[in-house]
Amino acid sequence: MKKLNKSPDVISFKGTPWLYSGIVKEHFLNPKNFVIKGKPTFKFNGVGMVGSPACGDMMKIWLLIDQKTDRIKKCGWQTFGCASAIASTSVLSVMLVEKGGMKVEKALEISQMDILKRLGGLPSRKIHCSVLGDKALKAAINDYFRNTKQGSRVVAEGSRMIDKVLKITDKDIEDAVLHGAKSFEEVVERTKAGKGDPSCLPLVEELAHFYISKYFPCENCAVKPNR
Amino acid sequence: MEYLNIKPFKTRIYLDNAATTPIDPKVLKVMEPFLKNDFGNPGGMYSFGYEAREAIDHARRIISTHLNCNAGEIIFTGSGTESDNLAIIGTAKANQKYGKHIITTKIEHPAVLETCQALEKAGFDVTYLSVDKNGLIDLKELEKAIKPETILVSIMYANNEIGTIEPIAEAGKIIAKKRNKETGLPYFHTDACQAAGVLSLDVNALGVDMMTLNGSKIYGPKGVGALYLRKNTKIEPLIYGGHQEFGIRAGTENVAGIVGFATALDLAQKSMKTEVPRIKKLRDKLLSGIQKSIKKIIVNGHPTQRLPNNIHISIFDIEGEALVLYLDQMNICTGTGSACSSKMLEASHVLRAISLPHEIIHGSLRLTLGKNTTEKEIEYTVATLAKIVAHLRAMSPINLKYTR
Numbered sequence: 001m002k003k004l005n006k007s008p009d010v011i012s013f014k015g016t017p018w019l020y021s022g023i024v025k026e027h028f029l030n031p032k033n034f035v036i037k038g039k040p041t042f043k044f045n046g047v048g049m050v051g052s053p054a055c056g057d058m059m060k061i062w063l064l065i066d067q068k069t070d071r072i073k074k075c076g077w078q079t080f081g082c083a084s085a086i087a088s089t090s091v092l093s094v095m096l097v098e099k100g101g102m103k104v105e106k107a108l109e110i111s112q113m114d115i116l117k118r119l120g121g122l123p124s125r126k127i128h129c130s131v132l133g134d135k136a137l138k139a140a141i142n143d144y145f146r147n148t149k150q151g152s153r154v155v156a157e158g159s160r161m162i163d164k165v166l167k168i169t170d171k172d173i174e175d176a177v178l179h180g181a182k183s184f185e186e187v188v189e190r191t192k193a194g195k196g197d198p199s200c201l202p203l204v205e206e207l208a209h210f211y212i213s214k215y216f217p218c219e220n221c222a223v224k225p226n227r
Numbered sequence: 228m229e230y231l232n233i234k235p236f237k238t239r240i241y242l243d244n245a246a247t248t249p250i251d252p253k254v255l256k257v258m259e260p261f262l263k264n265d266f267g268n269p270g271g272m273y274s275f276g277y278e279a280r281e282a283i284d285h286a287r288r289i290i291s292t293h294l295n296c297n298a299g300e301i302i303f304t305g306s307g308t309e310s311d312n313l314a315i316i317g318t319a320k321a322n323q324k325y326g327k328h329i330i331t332t333k334i335e336h337p338a339v340l341e342t343c344q345a346l347e348k349a350g351f352d353v354t355y356l357s358v359d360k361n362g363l364i365d366l367k368e369l370e371k372a373i374k375p376e377t378i379l380v381s382i383m384y385a386n387n388e389i390g391t392i393e394p395i396a397e398a399g400k401i402i403a404k405k406r407n408k409e410t411g412l413p414y415f416h417t418d419a420c421q422a423a424g425v426l427s428l429d430v431n432a433l434g435v436d437m438m439t440l441n442g443s444k445i446y447g448p449k450g451v452g453a454l455y456l457r458k459n460t461k462i463e464p465l466i467y468g469g470h471q472e473f474g475i476r477a478g479t480e481n482v483a484g485i486v487g488f489a490t491a492l493d494l495a496q497k498s499m500k501t502e503v504p505r506i507k508k509l510r511d512k513l514l515s516g517i518q519k520s521i522k523k524i525i526v527n528g529h530p531t532q533r534l535p536n537n538i539h540i541s542i543f544d545i546e547g548e549a550l551v552l553y554l555d556q557m558n559i560c561t562g563t564g565s566a567c568s569s570k571m572l573e574a575s576h577v578l579r580a581i582s583l584p585h586e587i588i589h590g591s592l593r594l595t596l597g598k599n600t601t602e603k604e605i606e607y608t609v610a611t612l613a614k615i616v617a618h619l620r621a622m623s624p625i626n627l628k629y630t631r
Contacts, residue, residue, distance in 0.1 A: 028549070028552065029553070029556060031622065034621075034622045035622075036621045036622075037621055038624065049624065052586075053585075053586035053589070053625050053627060054584065054585040054586045055585070056546060056565070056574075056585070056586075056589045058623075058624055058625055059624065060624040078622055078623060078624035079622060079623070079624070080544065080545065080546060080623040080624055080625045081546050081549070082546050082547075082548035082549050082565070083548055083549050083552050085546075085549075086549055086622070213573055
């Protein structure tokens with residue numbers, strides 16, 4: 001494999017690095033546990049799918065969970081998306097099945113930050129590409145709960161805590177965008193995200209841009225309608 | 228990448244010639260003296276300075292023969308981007324008393340689009356002409372858009388992404404018809420960076436008042452551009468200082484760059500007759516190879532009215548950034564319009580302007596051939612691309628409906 005970045009990134013005066021870490025590259029170029037043509041080679045008892053082709057990211061996860069031990073024995077996945085989306089799903093699948101398999105309870109606690117940490121970080125503008133992994137996993141585990149008549153264990157899907165102090169979730173940021181916030185600054189103004197925990201601001205900015213370009217691709221783009 | 232069962236090509240296959248080109252050894256050779264011993268400032272009042280001045284004027288004369296204009300109508304700049312900025316902002320500053328309306332297209336290079344957006348913030352009104360699904364502007368829409376307050380029309384000669392060639396001469400006639408006889412407004416500017424070496428640059432036949440060119444797309448040096456400025460066209464400079472370039476662009480001249488650029492343009496325009504058919508044949512071979520080996524793709528841009536070295540395709544069910552990075556591992560350099568590859572995380576404005584849906588834009592790939600591209604490289608690229616696409620599709624959970 002060709003090594004791309006031998007020396008550390010030059011960080012711009014705006015503080016945004018660009019290149020991928022060696023771990024990201026390894027998982028992107030040699031993805032682990034991916035499923036070919038939508039048919040896992042193992043028996044599975046949970047499937048989850050999130051995302052949409054129009055947004056540029058879509059993920060599907062298959063799980064085999066041992067009911068006796070409550071551990072994830074096998075994990076397969078498919079991803080439509082860029083290098084960081086592929087790498088983060090691959091690394092997540094490794095995290096789930098290594099060392100005899102992760103306990104379901106622990107798997108439900110996996111956050112995007114855990115995936116990021118294991119990947120050795122991502123360029124900040126690519127962070128949103130790794131948001132789907134934990135969501136697809138949660139969906140697959142819920143599917144397993146339903147399939148194995150453990151309905152009481154089904155957990156709520158979706159929101160993720162961004163500002164832990166003010167309890168602001170990604171749903172709140174999405175809502176702010178849907179209700180008219182057209183920039184990072186406007187999102188902050190509406191949600192007060194970062195007021196409690198300023199360290200979450202880069203993530204808020206990422207999410208703001210992600211949702212703005214997702215829902216308002218034309219307002220956000222260079223081309224404006226004719227007058 | 229063992230499962231792909233391919234080895235990287237032994238040398239780099241460069242298929243991103245629309246981004247920039249390698250420097251021609253002949254060009255480098257004429258530049259060399261000016262980077263070494265002949266370092267004189269063209270503004271110097273001694274023979275050593277005059278020699279540098281003469282080299283620049285010679286470069287101006289060479290370029291003017293290809294543009295069918297006077298040598299004194301060529302302004303050297305630092306890039307194509309700077310030339311675009313100079314044409315647009317320069318016109319706006321000098322002529323705002325006559326009107327504040329500008330017309331351009333939705334598929335311009337960011338050097339034009341973002342400059343127009345900056346002017347919008349400064350109180351100018353900009354009309355962005357739409358294009359059809361092949362990327363062509365509608366001349367009737369252009370005619371309707373021209374108002375008495377219109378001071379500038381800027382339309383690119385050939386699009387850098389999808390390769391569509393715009394009807395500049397026809398647009399020039401429409402603008403001439405509507406032109407104010409007293410002020411000469413609106414001016415007509417074209418960004419011809421992608422057209423050099425492929426199309427005629429005769430400014431009179433095209434009917435343009437300003438034309439942007441640069442060195443780095445025609446096997447010349449980077450960091451040098453030119454703006455053709457028709458006599459009596461009034462623009463204000465963007466860079467003030469020592470009155471170089473007839474007071475339009477200050478700064479000590481990049482003598483080596485200018486000399487190299489003129490040589491590159493000369494070589495490009497002179498070799499057009501043989502190079503265009505050669506590269507077109509190779510391009511067609513690459514495209515038909517791809518079409519035979521990969522299903523579910525669409526070709527973007529105009530089927531015939533397009534740059535001879537350009538292929539732009541959308542490959543269903545996969546994402547372009549991943550594809551480009553895989554190709555790079557095989558020593559193939561390409562480009563994509565996918566949002567994930569851009570710094571703004573926005574899908575290409577050109578692909579949106581030709582009404583491609585987002586899920587299809589994500590899988591776009593641009594391959595632009597150059598004069599060093601060989602048959603062997605084309606064959607390897609077809610085989611490798613097919614394998615990588617098959618791999619990424621096998622990994623992809625989606626199966627979009629194919630409607631063409």
